[in-house]
Amino acid sequence: MNNAEMPFLSAATLGELIHKKEISPVEATTAYLDRITAVDGKLHSYITVCREEALQTAREAEQAIIRGDWRGPLHGVPFAVKDQFWTEGLRTTGGSRLLAEFTPTEDATVVARLRGAGGTLLGKLNMSEFATGNSVYHPFGTPHNPWDLDRNAGTSSSGSGAATAAFLCATSLGEDTGGSIRNPANNCGLVGLRPTWGLVSRYGMLGACWSMDIGGPISRTVEDCALTLQAIAGYDAHDPYTENRAVPDYRGGLTNTTKGLRLGVVKEAMDADFVHPQVKAAVSKAVADLNAQGLSVEQVSIPLLTSAAAVTRAILAVESASLHHEWLRTRLHEYDHQVQIDFLTGAIMPAQLYYKAQKLRTLIRRQVFDVLQKVDVLALPSSSEPAPLLPQGSGLKSKDDARQRMSGRRSLTGVFNLANVPALSLPCGFMAVAGKELPIGLQLAGRPFNDGLLLRVAYAYEQATPWHTRRPPI
Amino acid sequence: MADLSIDEITSLARAVGLQLPEALLAEVGHNLNALRELIDEVQASGLEQIEPLPIIPPHERSPHE
Numbered sequence: 001m002n003n004a005e006m007p008f009l010s011a012a013t014l015g016e017l018i019h020k021k022e023i024s025p026v027e028a029t030t031a032y033l034d035r036i037t038a039v040d041g042k043l044h045s046y047i048t049v050c051r052e053e054a055l056q057t058a059r060e061a062e063q064a065i066i067r068g069d070w071r072g073p074l075h076g077v078p079f080a081v082k083d084q085f086w087t088e089g090l091r092t093t094g095g096s097r098l099l100a101e102f103t104p105t106e107d108a109t110v111v112a113r114l115r116g117a118g119g120t121l122l123g124k125l126n127m128s129e130f131a132t133g134n135s136v137y138h139p140f141g142t143p144h145n146p147w148d149l150d151r152n153a154g155t156s157s158s159g160s161g162a163a164t165a166a167f168l169c170a171t172s173l174g175e176d177t178g179g180s181i182r183n184p185a186n187n188c189g190l191v192g193l194r195p196t197w198g199l200v201s202r203y204g205m206l207g208a209c210w211s212m213d214i215g216g217p218i219s220r221t222v223e224d225c226a227l228t229l230q231a232i233a234g235y236d237a238h239d240p241y242t243e244n245r246a247v248p249d250y251r252g253g254l255t256n257t258t259k260g261l262r263l264g265v266v267k268e269a270m271d272a273d274f275v276h277p278q279v280k281a282a283v284s285k286a287v288a289d290l291n292a293q294g295l296s297v298e299q300v301s302i303p304l305l306t307s308a309a310a311v312t313r314a315i316l317a318v319e320s321a322s323l324h325h326e327w328l329r330t331r332l333h334e335y336d337h338q339v340q341i342d343f344l345t346g347a348i349m350p351a352q353l354y355y356k357a358q359k360l361r362t363l364i365r366r367q368v369f370d371v372l373q374k375v376d377v378l379a380l381p382s383s384s385e386p387a388p389l390l391p392q393g394s395g396l397k398s399k400d401d402a403r404q405r406m407s408g409r410r411s412l413t414g415v416f417n418l419a420n421v422p423a424l425s426l427p428c429g430f431m432a433v434a435g436k437e438l439p440i441g442l443q444l445a446g447r448p449f450n451d452g453l454l455l456r457v458a459y460a461y462e463q464a465t466p467w468h469t470r471r472p473p474i
Numbered sequence: 475m476a477d478l479s480i481d482e483i484t485s486l487a488r489a490v491g492l493q494l495p496e497a498l499l500a501e502v503g504h505n506l507n508a509l510r511e512l513i514d515e516v517q518a519s520g521l522e523q524i525e526p527l528p529i530i531p532p533h534e535r536s537p538h539e
Contacts, residue, residue, distance in 0.1 A: 241529070241532070359526050
């Protein structure tokens, strides 16, 4: 195989060819590094590329294969992670000037596990500053969407979305506090899973909001997503909130068997006036396709869904501001303008407002759990629209302007962060906007620790549709 | 719910040991007033009886759960 074609393989296929010794880990890593060099100047998806370390890891992976020491399906497969995860000896910026010189002395648990699975770390991916999702200024270059360079790759795991969609890594990790995995997956036409809170360790991950943060895969296919989750999931003594339970075989669970499952279409999302009609049409068609595959379909209601964005924002603002309180006093001017506004708002928020938000979170969680007693999987749009244009400038002009930013599409994802249940986005169609074809995302959500069921339903849908086979024009 | 004034925003900041730059006061005010309004608007029956979500680490849970 021509080296230039290797990056276009799925992670699963590449791993199989490496296992069969038809491709060497060094060839695969070199192919990705060459493509990063050729393409990433347009995308700014990477903050740091660790070329020499990656090649060294690949050489070691190659020797291990020769010795017969095969570590599994990700052995020799090049991956990249959001620059929110610690990497030993490699700077971890959080997308911020404040951490431009921060070099951890150990790996985040998820990074260590991917390395342990035989993967080769290519580098660290761009992101919104400290994963807030609102920053406009990116000190390491503004990430662009490979489907249309004028558009947003999604926040806050922007680089994970852009790099994975542009074939600059075989699979990647993002982090999702209010939708930061699913939004890049929506905007870039990828499969992004926010795992159940407690399934994946947060150790070594720069925090945004402790009670909602979690890392997860952003991949090009459901199978790649399952393989990546397999590597990172499971108990970690360093994170007291990880559950000590057996991790299922996510890849082995990928079958087209969906007959008998119950799918609930979330009324408030499909009725929302902020969701584009073509997005609703694409999601409705996807639901009909799933129905044809044997899932029963009914409408369900989460009455507080459209308030989820504001509730998420109130909790996130307070929790993130508490993490940054000292720097807000001493290094405020080094943050992005919008991040300054958001963190300062959280720092001075009256306690009763935060407490009401926490009560509303409990109610929202109950409503999500109530509908998940009736159905196995929820379906709704991942976002209100395809990738929007990159923001031009920051600043809040009025209270109404601020209200707009705390409403709308963020409710579609935030509702599941508040409930701490797993949620996944995968492409379900394309929409022509200003002469460009942009992906649309279908979101699926389920009960805690039913991540495998979401992957199974997503896989069945993916196998019956062509969306994952399209390539961005870059 | 009446909006907080710039003076009130400044006082809230002072209460937590922060001095807000004058250039940011209006925008922080817009942001906080918007959030207060949005959360205040949410009417949910029985909210006063709700106890916020407790998150108990797995190792502190009863073995009978």
